[in-house]
Amino acid sequence: MSSLLRLATAGSVDDGKSTLVGRLLYDTKSVLADQLDAVTRASVDRGLSTPDLSLLVDGLRSEREQGITIDVAYRYFATPKRSFVLADTPGHVQYTRNTVTGASTAQLAILLVDARKGVVEQTRRHAAVLALLGVPRLVLAVNKVDLVDYDEETFRVIAKEFAAHATSLGYPRGSVLSIPVSALVGDNVVERSAETPWYSGPTLLEHLESVPAAPDPHDAPFRFPVQYVIRPRTPEHPDYRGYAGQVAAGTVRRGDEVLVLPAGLRSTVERIDTADGELAEAAAGRSVTLLLTDDLDIGRGDLIVAAGQAPVPTDELDATLAWLSEKPLRPGARVLVKHGTRTVPAFVEELTSRFDEQKLSSVDYPETLSLNEIGRVRVRTAEPLPVDDYTINRRTGAFLVIDSADGTTLAAGLVGAPLAILQPDQDVDRATGTAPGVAGGTERGSSPPASEA
Structure with missing residues (x-):
């Protein structure tokens, strides 16, 4: 059984995210014939001689008309080695909130830059958001290298800066x-390019198929x-009292001792029910109904x-x-x-600090x-909440x-450790953008050359 990788795309406007996703879908043969026919017809109507693969992703009418991605589009595809769930997120600044949504569950993010423009303001902003959300691995796809004549030095400069x-x-x-x-x-998306003999690293798909996934949420402490x-109060189930929901993390088994928060009530799992019958255990992502041995006062929340x-x-x-x-947050809200x-x-x-992702x-x-x-904030809630550290x-x-x-919705909040750059004792070398003791740039002679941070 192949493993699953959840990934997201991000990047500035016109960096080619939708085309890249369309290329992945097309070259992995994950596109249905009728979808491809529709894209081909739409491309011909636009006067194009080849299919515009971005249309495989930009499915909303407004997206097609404007040539931009507005909403988060989830795509599913698979190879013999791995299955993928991909969230294609918008590039416009005003849709950064959608990037937060798409990247919130990602184990890897593909961040695109235009080889002609390099790292821009929105690139740095998206990288900060991805770091904030704890996305453990990044791929910088330096796109449109054909428009810079496959120049190695251009790629190396961009890779080192990022x-x-x-x-x-x-x-x-x-x-x-x-x-x-x-x-x-x-x-270098699915097939290796003969135009970049100086690049010895993997293609994008090869990397996606082989990169280790993030720690499995099944191994985290159980949360439900x-x-x-x-x-139901039916003759068949006169005393049935079950608690329905989705396992957020970890695994639960019959006989496990559990705690109900915030009240601190203690009990034991008697049964794990689903629409298809009872289970001996349920892991993260599974929707179930738990029955406990004790009759406790438990409700939604x-x-x-x-x-x-x-x-x-x-x-x-x-x-x-x-x-x-668009409405600013002020202390006292x-x-x-x-x-x-x-x-x-x-x-x-209070607002403790604000992070400038451009100046680090x-x-x-x-x-x-x-x-x-x-930014960092301190929030007081009317009732205690059983929160974990986000890390x-x-x-x-x-x-x-x-x-x-x-x-x-006004904001997405993460409890606990801030970005490394927001640590109170963290200083940054303004010349290189790196923290003391953290190696910046890339090493010549590594594999792939000048491409790993």
Whole structure:
């Protein structure tokens, strides 16, 4: 059985994300005949002699008309070696919030740059967002190398600059790979290009098939947010009381001792039900109904966890926010915090710092956080929440900030450790963009040359 890799794409406008994804789908034979026919007809209507593969991804009418990606598009494809779930995210600055959504579950991200333009402001912003979300591995796809005559030095300069930026954001050496590609003609996407004899590294697909996946969420401590309490009250099930939801992390088995938070109630798992019958165990991602041996007062918003690995509920959150609203955040704001299936009133006590992803520096105690800005905050909640540190558990270490007036999402929040660049004792070499003791750039003579950070 092949393994699964969740990945996301990001990049600036017109860097060719949709074309790259379309190329991956086309060259791995993951496109249905009728889809390809429709794309071919649409391409002919535009006066093109070859299919515009970006149309395989930009499915919304507004996206086709404007030639941009607006929403997050999820694509599924597979090779004999691995299965993939790919989130294609927008490039425009105003849609950075969608990048947060698409990258929130990614184990790897492909960040595109145009070889003619190199690393730009939006590249640095997306890299910061990916680092913030804890995406463990990056691929820098230096696209449109055919338009710079497959120049090796152009690729090396871009790869070195991005390597310095990535290490400054906390990415360790070896977790970032740069690949010269042309999504339009297929160079180094699935097939190796004869036009880049100076590049000895893997093609994009070869790397995706072989890169180690992030730690399996099945191995994390068990977490189960209760979404619904099932009480059928039928003659066949007069005393049935089940707690329905999706396993957010870890694995639960019959007989496991569990704790119900935030109340701290203790019990044992008696049964694990599904629509297809009982299970002996259920792992992360599985939707089930748990029955416990004790009749407890449990409702939507409660969190069932492994008794020996339980988080301590707290009403004070020190967290990093990616601000997603056009309305700026100021200290003293009253909002709602949604953690798992629980939503509680909250109060923003202070803005601790704001991260400048362009200068790789932070501003202490800013007056506001504006659209697409990243900062550290202290939030006081009306009720204790059983949160984990985001670096330990991405599902229960994350939360949403919601406008209490109209219910719109204002920010994505991550509990615990901030970006490396936001650590209070972290200094940055402004000349190279790297932190002390962190190697920037790339090494000549490595394989692939000048492409790994």
